[in-house]
Amino acid sequence: QKEVEQDPGPLSVPEGAIVSLNCTYSNSAFQYFMWYRQYSRKGPELLMYTYSSGNKEDGRFTAQVDKSSKYISLFIRDSQPSDSATYLCAMSANRDDKIIFGKGTRLHILP
Amino acid sequence: EAGVAQSPRYKIIEKRQSVAFWCNPISGHATLYWYQQILGQGPKLLIQFQNNGVVDDSQLPKDRFSAERLKGVDSTLKIQPAKLEDSAVYLCASSFGQAGNTIYFGEGSWLTVV
Numbered sequence: 001q002k003e004v005e006q007d008p009g010p011l012s013v014p015e016g017a018i019v020s021l022n023c024t025y026s027n028s029a030f031q032y033f034m035w036y037r038q039y040s041r042k043g044p045e046l047l048m049y050t051y052s053s054g055n056k057e058d059g060r061f062t063a064q065v066d067k068s069s070k071y072i073s074l075f076i077r078d079s080q081p082s083d084s085a086t087y088l089c090a091m092s093a094n095r096d097d098k099i100i101f102g103k104g105t106r107l108h109i110l111p
Numbered sequence: 112e113a114g115v116a117q118s119p120r121y122k123i124i125e126k127r128q129s130v131a132f133w134c135n136p137i138s139g140h141a142t143l144y145w146y147q148q149i150l151g152q153g154p155k156l157l158i159q160f161q162n163n164g165v166v167d168d169s170q171l172p173k174d175r176f177s178a179e180r181l182k183g184v185d186s187t188l189k190i191q192p193a194k195l196e197d198s199a200v201y202l203c204a205s206s207f208g209q210a211g212n213t214i215y216f217g218e219g220s221w222l223t224v225v
Contacts, residue, residue, distance in 0.1 A: 043202050043216030088153050101153030
């Protein structure tokens with residue numbers, strides 16, 4: 001079992017829809033959870049960063065962590081064509097630990 | 112604020128040849144990372160520097176890969192000799208301290224080995 005599992009997609013949704021992206025993980029020591037967005041031919045950029053369980057909201061984006069289920073989610077409200085990208089989940093046990101990335105989910109928002 | 116700079120952006124070489132990638136991190140960032148991202152995969156850490164010292168190089172294939180950060184600022188990643196499976200994007204990233212969670216990536220150096 002891989003440490004971090006993420007469905008590679010692609011996921012295609014119409015503009016304006018709510019998008020749900022998910023990752024599962026096996027290492028119960030993970031405490032720091034991140035979502036990165038990666039546009040084609042670009043490096044990943046940090047989108048959301050959460051510690052432990054709970055929700056965090058930033059504009060149209062909400063990150064959710066359920067440590068009991070070892071499951072994290074990223075929700076995008078009112079999706080826009082500019083949200084079309086690959087979304088990578090990432091996590092680490094401690095602030096200074098190596099970050100483990102998921103494979104990424106390719107998202108297409110259809111105008 | 113300037114981001115992480117990498118060069119070259121694209122490189123095509125034949126197997127068994129050598130290649131070098133250069134990275135200049137964000138000014139003031141003490142920690143520098145080299146990641147390998149194979150198509151369809153997430154980034155995998157190759158090596159992490161804190162200033163000019165190596166913090167983690169456990170996943171660096173040391174028989175063919177080498178990296179240095181001599182003055183604690185810019186860094187070079189070298190592959191010699193290259194194999195077909197080295198075809199990937201080589202991402203450089205940096206962070207202010209050892210807070211590895213908030214790291215900033217460059218645009219990557221795309222390597223194709225033929």
